[in-house]
Amino acid sequence: MRIATASLILMAGSLGSRLLGLIREQVIAALYGRTRETDLFTAAARVPTTLYDLLVGGVVTAALVPVITNYLEENPREGSRLISTLLILVAGLLAAVTLLLWLSAVPLAEFILPGYSPEDRALAGQLLRLMAPVLPCLSLGGLLAGISVARRQFIFPSLGAAVLNLIFALSAVVFRPVGVGALAISFTVGAVAHGLWQAGGLRGLKLRPEFDPSHPGLRKILRLYVPVFLGLLVSTAGVAFDTYLASFTGAGDLTAMRFATNIIQFAIGFVGGSIGLAALPTLSRQAAAETTRADYEATLTAMVRWVWLLTWGIAVIMLVLRRPLVGLLFERGQFGLADTDRTALALLAYLPGLPAAALDQQLIYAFYARQNTVTPVLVGVSAVGLYAVTAVALLGPLGMPGLALANSVQWVAHAAVMVWLARPLLGNGLKPLGEAAGRGFAAGVAAGAVAAGLSALTPPVLPGRTAAYLWEVGAGGGAGLAVYWLVLYLLGTPEADLVKTRIRALLGRVIKLTD
Numbered sequence: 001m002r003i004a005t006a007s008l009i010l011m012a013g014s015l016g017s018r019l020l021g022l023i024r025e026q027v028i029a030a031l032y033g034r035t036r037e038t039d040l041f042t043a044a045a046r047v048p049t050t051l052y053d054l055l056v057g058g059v060v061t062a063a064l065v066p067v068i069t070n071y072l073e074e075n076p077r078e079g080s081r082l083i084s085t086l087l088i089l090v091a092g093l094l095a096a097v098t099l100l101l102w103l104s105a106v107p108l109a110e111f112i113l114p115g116y117s118p119e120d121r122a123l124a125g126q127l128l129r130l131m132a133p134v135l136p137c138l139s140l141g142g143l144l145a146g147i148s149v150a151r152r153q154f155i156f157p158s159l160g161a162a163v164l165n166l167i168f169a170l171s172a173v174v175f176r177p178v179g180v181g182a183l184a185i186s187f188t189v190g191a192v193a194h195g196l197w198q199a200g201g202l203r204g205l206k207l208r209p210e211f212d213p214s215h216p217g218l219r220k221i222l223r224l225y226v227p228v229f230l231g232l233l234v235s236t237a238g239v240a241f242d243t244y245l246a247s248f249t250g251a252g253d254l255t256a257m258r259f260a261t262n263i264i265q266f267a268i269g270f271v272g273g274s275i276g277l278a279a280l281p282t283l284s285r286q287a288a289a290e291t292t293r294a295d296y297e298a299t300l301t302a303m304v305r306w307v308w309l310l311t312w313g314i315a316v317i318m319l320v321l322r323r324p325l326v327g328l329l330f331e332r333g334q335f336g337l338a339d340t341d342r343t344a345l346a347l348l349a350y351l352p353g354l355p356a357a358a359l360d361q362q363l364i365y366a367f368y369a370r371q372n373t374v375t376p377v378l379v380g381v382s383a384v385g386l387y388a389v390t391a392v393a394l395l396g397p398l399g400m401p402g403l404a405l406a407n408s409v410q411w412v413a414h415a416a417v418m419v420w421l422a423r424p425l426l427g428n429g430l431k432p433l434g435e436a437a438g439r440g441f442a443a444g445v446a447a448g449a450v451a452a453g454l455s456a457l458t459p460p461v462l463p464g465r466t467a468a469y470l471w472e473v474g475a476g477g478g479a480g481l482a483v484y485w486l487v488l489y490l491l492g493t494p495e496a497d498l499v500k501t502r503i504r505a506l507l508g509r510v511i512k513l514t515d
Contacts, residue, residue, distance in 0.1 A: 017161035018266040022329060024169040025262050028183065030333030031172065034342065037180040039254040040120055043113055043243050044127040045187060048101070048134040050239050054232045055097065056090065056139040063224035064143070066371055068150035071217055082217040083147055084210045089218075090143055094136040102132040112240050115247030123180075130184035137191035141198040148201035156201035164194040224373045231377030238384040245395055245403055252342065253400040259330060260346035260404065267314050268358045301426055303362045305436045309495055311358040313484040315351055316444040317477050320451045322347045324472035327465060337465075342400075349401040353408030356415035363418040366425050375421060383414040436493070443487035451480030 032038050064086070071079035101108075106125030113121050145157035168190035175182035212218070246254045318325060323344040331340045364376045387410035394402030419433075426433065455476040458468050488496035 016159065017165060018269055020162050020165035020169065021262060022266065024165045024172070025259055026330060026332070027169045027172050029259065029330040029335035029339070031176055032180065032183070033334030033336075034252040034255040034259075034339040035334075036116075036120065036251040037123075038183075038258075039247075039252060040113070040116070040124040041127055041180055041183045042254045042258045043247070044109060044124045044184070045131060045134075046239060046243060047108060047112075047128055048131050048138065050236050051097065051101070051135050052138045052142065054229070054236050055093070055135075056142045063221040063228070063368075063371075063373065064146045065150045066369055067217055067221050067224070068147060072150060078215075078217065080205065080207055081210050081212055082215050083205070084207050085212050085215050085218055086143065086221070087140075087207075088209075088211045089213070090139065091136075094139050098132055098136050101135060102129055105129040105132065112243045113247045114244065115249075127181065127184040130181060131187055133188050134191040137188075137195040141191075141195040144195075144198035144201055147205075148198070151201075151205065153201055156198055160194050160198050163197045164190040166190075167193040224371055227374045227377040231380045234381045234384045238387055241388055242391065242403060242407075245391055246400065249395075249400040249403070252339070253346075256339070256343040256346045257400065257404060259326070259343045260350055263318070263325070263329070263347055264350045264354055264357075267311060267318070267354055268361070297426060300362070300366050300422075301432055303365075304359060304426070304433055306495060307358050307362050308355060308433070308436055309440050309488065309493070311355040312440040312444055313447060313481060315354040316448045316484070317451050317480045318354075319348070319351050320448045320480070321455055321473055321476055322351070324455065324469040325477075328469035328473050331465065331469070345401050346404045349404035350408060352405075353411030356408075357411040360411065360415040360418055363415070363422045366422060370425070376418070379414055379417050379421070382417075383410045386410055386413055436495075439488055439491045439493050442491065443484045446487050447480040447484035450483045451476040454479050 028038065068079060068082065071082055105128040106122065109124035109128055110121045113124055116124070141160060145160055148154070148157050168186045171186035171189045172182055175185050178185065243254070246257060323340065326344045326347060327340045330343065331337065367373070367376050387406050390409045391403050391406035394406055396402075398405065453476075455472040458471050485496050485499055489500055
């Protein structure tokens with residue numbers, strides 16, 4: 001029940017954050033379109049966000065939450081000392097790395113964007129310098145969010161991205177006269193707001209300015225994080241290589257990939273991220289107690305089934321309705337019909353990997369909860385190598401869609417290997433997982449057919465393309481998802497039965513209130 005409540009809080013926060021993230025992208029699309037300049041901003045913005053993933057993002061779920069959770073359970077005083085030490089250590093490290101990033105901004109831009117002109121690379125370097133403060137703000141905010149999760153305080157972590165996206169979108173409108181530099185300024189202002197917001201999660205935690213570099217908890221976190229750091233180095237190289245290749249595909253393609261990726265990440269973060277992050281403290285506690293091995297297997301199996309069933313249905317509907325979905329979200333202002341077509345093509349190539357990527361998150365969390373960071377890292381390194389080979393092979397014949405499809409190949413291969421390696425952790429859960437996959441596939445076929453049928457029956461009297469897009473996505477998508485869960489229910493899927501029970505209870509409350 002605790003995991004379910006935490007998941008709902010995080011999913012609600014994630015929904016708000018992702019919706020605001022889409023609004024942020026809509027503002028970018030409407031004001032700036034899909035252009036060479038938005039490509040340069042996208043490439044430059046990848047640098048601080050990738051460094052955040054490398055320095056802090058990975059350590060939060062891989063090591064910080066499991067270790068701090070156990071300390072706060074067993075010895076709260078030592079847990080507070082560990083948190084204080086971490087904050088001081090990370091702040092010092094970030095100050096040095098941020099200065100280095102500012103100094104090396106132009107050479108970095110020249111390195112990752114060889115397909116652009118010297119003038120374009122110089123502009124990308126200037127944008128990167130404007131965004132250098134994003135790194136410390138995101139990183140300290142991520143660290144504070146991880147501490148809140150370890151304390152089972154989910155409100156601040158759930159809304160952090162919403163704060164960033166809201167401030168970013170508003171600032172992009174305010175600073176529009178500055179040109180594309182407004183996007184870099186807006187990202188920085190949003191990151192500052194994000195860091196300040198996450199600081200609110202420390203309320204009630206009795207911290208003193210203590211620094212103990214020999215703390216055993218710090219050594220444990222570092223020991224768990226070293227394999228993750230090495231793996232993320234390889235992933236960082238993969239991101240840089242992706243940007244490098246995309247610089248040769250044509251003006252606007254990096255931006256099309258950006259918009260398509262944000263749609264994909266909406267689904268992954270809303271479902272997979274919320275459920276996995278909510279369950280991580282519980283999984284960590286169950287993994288530490290051998291007497292609760294059956295509870296650990298049951299928790300993990302439930303996570304995996306829910307994530308698969310939720311993301312598979314969403315992926316099928318998005319696949320069928322990809323073009324009206326992109327048009328509805330972005331086609332306005334400077335973003336035209338050709339931009340919609342190009343972004344929908346990128347989305348088509350990304351979508352096969354969506355359910356695999358969300359499922360993969362849960363299995364990675366399962367290994368992290370058992371304080372095993374080596375296995376996911378080794379699989380991740382191999383997957384990046386597979387991506388590099390596939391991307392090079394597909395770039396020539398397919399261009400930009402080939403890079404997106406290479407990402408899907410990477411995600412599917414990574415998830416398949418992780419499922420195989422997680423067999424001992426799932427125990428008897430492999431059979432229920434196979435049943436969920438089979439039923440999800442059958443329900444997805446029915447849902448896709450209904451969504452495609454209603455989409456094709458768009459009334460001709462609708463005023464303009466936006467209204468037609470709204471009909472296709474609203475009517476087709478809504479009916480498709482309803483059919484998906486109806487088929488799952490008819491096939492005897494427990495999750496669908498639970499959804500029916502919750503809907504019935506909600507309707508009962510509504511009827512009671514209206515009486």
